[in-house]
Amino acid sequence: QVQLVESGGGVVQPGRSLRLSCAASGFTFSNYDVHWVRQAPGKGLEWVAVISYDGSNKYSADSVKGRFTISRDNSKNTLYLQMNSLRAEDTAVYYCAREVRNCSSTRCYPQYFDLWGRGTLVTVSS
Amino acid sequence: EIVLTQSPGTLSLSPGERATLSCRASQSVSSTYLAWYQQKPGQAPRLLIYGASNRATGTPDRFSGSGSGTDFTLIISRVEPEDFAVYYCQQYGRTFGQGTKLEIK
Numbered sequence: 001q002v003q004l005v006e007s008g009g010g011v012v013q014p015g016r017s018l019r020l021s022c023a024a025s026g027f028t029f030s031n032y033d034v035h036w037v038r039q040a041p042g043k044g045l046e047w048v049a050v051i052s053y054d055g056s057n058k059y060s061a062d063s064v065k066g067r068f069t070i071s072r073d074n075s076k077n078t079l080y081l082q083m084n085s086l087r088a089e090d091t092a093v094y095y096c097a098r099e100v101r102n103c104s105s106t107r108c109y110p111q112y113f114d115l116w117g118r119g120t121l122v123t124v125s126s
Numbered sequence: 127e128i129v130l131t132q133s134p135g136t137l138s139l140s141p142g143e144r145a146t147l148s149c150r151a152s153q154s155v156s157s158t159y160l161a162w163y164q165q166k167p168g169q170a171p172r173l174l175i176y177g178a179s180n181r182a183t184g185t186p187d188r189f190s191g192s193g194s195g196t197d198f199t200l201i202i203s204r205v206e207p208e209d210f211a212v213y214y215c216q217q218y219g220r221t222f223g224q225g226t227k228l229e230i231k
Contacts, residue, residue, distance in 0.1 A: 045214055045222040095170055099219050102158055110219025112161035116170040
């Protein structure tokens with residue numbers, strides 16, 4: 001079954017760390033760029049970070065830059081998000097998502113997300 | 127950074143009515159890279175439309191997308207009870223609009 005399954009969420013105090021995981025199955029994980037997207041309670045979707053299929057390129061939103069690190073282990077078909085110096089405003093459901101790219105003769109651009117996990121809730125509170 | 131603004135924020139309709147949702151970009155976006163998602167309470171978003179007008183696998187044909195440049199539209203020709211949800215547009219696999227909530231009138 002083609003799926004993404006997040007884990008690792010929970011309640012954490014401000015300033016502490018947490019690592020999220022996203023396990024992929026049913027497809028060739030190493031062929032895809034993958035993203036983290038979050039959604040604060042009652043709010044919209046916010047893109048967090050992306051990592052290329054081979055882990056060589058990573059980008060993150062300004063709101064998490066310097067605090068969150070995205071990584072992957074293709075041998076384990078798993079995506080990670082290391083979250084340090086957590087703040088109350090990081091409270092959200094965190095989703096992983098698989099990217100589909102559109103490629104021309106010269107380069108590729110991210111086009112859309114065709115597969116999402118069900119999310120894991122992170123609550124930052126004292 | 128391109129900002130996507132969706133309108134209206136909330137759309138109240140009865141089943142069977144036509145829904146028109148707008149997504150406006152702060153600068154021109156290639157239609158190839160404009161996508162729409164549907165999200166129901168407690169669920170992950172689901173891809174509806176990609177490339178501004180292409181229905182994803184499993185998207186009913188009552189959903190249609192159109193637009194170019196800075197103005198994009200998602201239309202539901204006749205709203206079904208299962209369509210009441212929040213809809214997001216997205217550009218270049220990154221920025222999302224703030225969402226339009228389609229609610230039962």
